[in-house]
Amino acid sequence: MSVTLPGGVHVATDAEAVAAAVAAWLQTRIARGRAAPPRFSIALSGGSTPGVLFDHLAGRAAERAFDWPSWEVFYSDERACPPDDARSNHHLASTRLLSRVPIDPARVHRVEAERSDLDAAAGEYSQLLAATLPPGPAGAPRLDVILLGLGENGHTASLFPGDPVLEVTDRWAARSRADYEPYERVTLTLPALNAGGAVAFLVTGAGKRQAFADVAAGTAPAARVRPADGELHWFLDSAAAATLS
Ligand code: 6PG
Numbered sequence: 001m002s003v004t005l006p007g008g009v010h011v012a013t014d015a016e017a018v019a020a021a022v023a024a025w026l027q028t029r030i031a032r033g034r035a036a037p038p039r040f041s042i043a044l045s046g047g048s049t050p051g052v053l054f055d056h057l058a059g060r061a062a063e064r065a066f067d068w069p070s071w072e073v074f075y076s077d078e079r080a081c082p083p084d085d086a087r088s089n090h091h092l093a094s095t096r097l098l099s100r101v102p103i104d105p106a107r108v109h110r111v112e113a114e115r116s117d118l119d120a121a122a123g124e125y126s127q128l129l130a131a132t133l134p135p136g137p138a139g140a141p142r143l144d145v146i147l148l149g150l151g152e153n154g155h156t157a158s159l160f161p162g163d164p165v166l167e168v169t170d171r172w173a174a175r176s177r178a179d180y181e182p183y184e185r186v187t188l189t190l191p192a193l194n195a196g197g198a199v200a201f202l203v204t205g206a207g208k209r210q211a212f213a214d215v216a217a218g219t220a221p222a223a224r225v226r227p228a229d230g231e232l233h234w235f236l237d238s239a240a241a242a243t244l245s
Contacts, residue, residue: 003216007232011241019056038070045147046089054096061101068102077158078111080184122186125173136195146196154220158185198231209243
């Protein structure tokens with residue numbers, strides 16, 4: 001039985017081609033969001049998939065079309081570990097992208113997930129989002145672009161099946177719990193994800209067949225990411241796309 005994903009589906013041959021397609025799409029989003037002064041707000045995802053995208057973008061550091069000085073960087077989620085820990089999403093982004101492109105470090109907002117009081121760290125991140133970004137139509141802070149991955153159990157960001165954080169409506173970032181190490185997390189909440197101007201899932205490899213099915217059935221946490229008046233896109237490689245049929 002073939003699976004239909006909500007939103008636009010873009011298929012490229014392999015991870016590098018997916019990275020190139022996402023980069024081209026980001027350029028269209030950057031060109032559209034011409035605020036004054038220019039600002040392009042983006043939440044980066046974690047896990048293993050984004051690394052290829054980060055490397056691709058870092059290889060284009062000199063291209064003015066990416067308007068790097070306008071980028072304001074946030075995170076879709078973070079693991080409860082120090083920022084220099086290899087498991088940290090900020091560590092991944094810093095080593096593979098942020099240290100290699102001319103983004104102002106003052107415009108990179110990591111989650112202080114190394115703190116013992118994770119609720120406080122999440123609460124302060126929620127306040128930072130609200131103080132830094134314009135409100136979306138439902139009042140949640142609006143990011144221009146949100147990058148997300150898809151876990152094999154249908155989680156996205158750090159919104160895992162059965163976690164009460166899935167029902168949070170009055171905060172934009174919150175503490176959550178994963179079902180693999182590091183268990184403790186901070187994640188953007190569904191209201192924050194659904195306030196995004198454009199949400200892009202990046203999914204590669206053949207391992208997400210059941211996750212896709214659960215998204216299409218509406219049972220996965222990732223199925224609840226439906227931007228209120230933003231765009232939803234899926235960037236897949238051919239191996240991932242093959243599992244849709
Ligand atoms: C994380 C990610 C998580 C990830 C998915 C997919 O912090 O782990 O935010 O949501 O995107 O688990 O991970 P892969 O890209 O490694 O398949």
